[in-house]
Amino acid sequence: MAAYKPVVVQAFPRLGERITQDTVYWRGYKTPVQIKEFGAVNKIDFSPVPPYNYAVTASSRIHIYGRYSQEPIKTFSRFKDAAYCATYRDDGNLLVAGSEEGSIRLFDVSGKAPLRQFDGHTKAVHVVGFLSDKYRIFSGGDDYSSNLWDIPSATEIVSYSEHADYVRCGCASKVNADVFVTGSYDHTVKLFDARTKSSVMTIEHGQPVESVLLFPSGGLLVSAGGRYVKVWDVLKGGQLLVSLKNHHKTVTCLCLNSSGQRLLSGSLDRHVKIYSTTSYKVVHSFNYATSILSLALSPEDETIVVGMTNGVLNVKHRKPEERKEKSQNRRQPAYRTHVKGRTYMPKQEDFCVSKPVKRVLRKYDKLLKSFQSSKALDAVLEPPIRLYTPEVTVAVMQELHRRGTLRSALAGRDEKQINLLLTFVARRVIEPRFTPVLVTVADMITDIYQPVVGQSAIVDRQFLRLQEAIGKEIDYQEELLEVLGMMDTLFATFTKKRATYLEENKSNGLTETVEMN
DSSP: OOOOOOOOOOOOOOOSSSOHHHHHHHOOBOOEEEEEOSSOOEEEEEOOOOTOOEEEEEEEEEEEEEETTTSSSSOOOOOSSSSEEEOOTTTTEEEEEETTSSEEEEEEEEOOOEEEEEEEEEEEEEEEEEESSSSEEEEEEETSEEEEEEEETEEEEEEOOOSSSEEEEEESSSSOHHHHEEEETTSSEEEEESSSOOOOOEOOSSSSSEEEEOTTTEEEEEEEEEEEEEEEEHHHTSSSEEEEOOOOOOOEEEETTSSSSSSEEETSSSEEEEEEEOOOOOOEEEEEESSEEEEEEEEEEEEEEEEEETTEEEEEEBBOOHHHHHHHOOOOOOHHHHHHTOOOOOOOTTTOOOOOOOOOOOOOHHHHTTOOHHHHHHTTTHHHHHHOOHHHHHHHHHHHHHHHHHHHHHOOOOOHHHHHHHHHHHHHHHHHHTTTHHHHHHHHHHHHHHGGGOOOOHHHHHHHHHHHHHHHHHHHHHHHHHHHHHHHHHHHHHHHHHHHHHHHHHHHHEEEEEEEO
């Protein structure tokens, strides 16, 4: 009896993302660390000075974490209600935060009690930050106002009431110490200069603005709201440069990497998209468990921290670079140990012993070997194989069809199994690599289960889906054939014209030759 030959799974080109330098770079993070907070994480901010601790604002607390600590090394909890937008100063010594009761508190990182408290807003303050001169604070609240505060005297310098809805985001220019930007739910982004009594620029985003970001040069402004991320040229009066719509839900946060060459955006669709700031195309993306509210990247991109709506803090650290020096210093085996015996040819009197190779059969191969066709088909319809390696499922179906047992394997199934089969066929039949086999499978399923049509709403729905998928594919193929016919006509016309032109040249050349002779 001949030995059983395993099912040959045809190898197809991988239909996946192209591996680029960005893919390698952003995949170079370790398995994430999960930290549970007391509420939704509304702000994450890294200290700009070593050791690059980061402040996490959630519920009524501000936690300071070390880069590699899973427990807070310091906590500020002097808030009666929710705290918002804890932000470091450029020297890393002070921390400012807004609150639900409308007050702004200034903390010394080495202390516990607030150094200053600024009262002036009548409603919750969701955005606060330092101007680049380090002695003034800007703020925005739900009372539609944007205020500027003096730190030494704890007094209000100026208040702007130009927004018509909640002010929920803002940032300060690093180039000009008097310029800051605020974004509001009234769909506008306003640029303020502390030396003037009104805004100097208004940009219409078109959606409630959730986050704004100024590039380090101060020339470009990024706004996020709704599903859109928009880039504006501030030096050209707020001209729109590009509008990006790569998210499926509201974009909630923005961030730049340390070099300023990559822009990161987080969204309620559980994705973080990374864009190139030269082409504004997505170069990589991260997927998370729940909706994202906040995002921060440490200096030199060593750590990426994401805060989510369920209060979970997701922390990824970059993998350390492998040291190649030590491996080079190790003593390598001599060359003769590698080639020893490779060129030896057995002599006539030598007895050659071959080591038997034990072949491990997969589950579906074992079932096929014992002629259990139906169970073999069930084995390849399990989620890991059906979803991630559909070529294995199709290969087993093809083998069953070759044996003539495919019809018996498909027959005698209940509602759940028929639904599973039809779902797989409807999804994969339009793929050219699977179409020849799955068309036969679909034909057999329709033939076998035609008498039960109308008895189950689930099965009927799957048959309609299959019919719709095949109908769309036929229409698509017909359109492609029409386009192919048009292209053939065009190419034939071009070829004819070119030949006519050459014949004219030849006739002219002959005429000229005759005249010269």
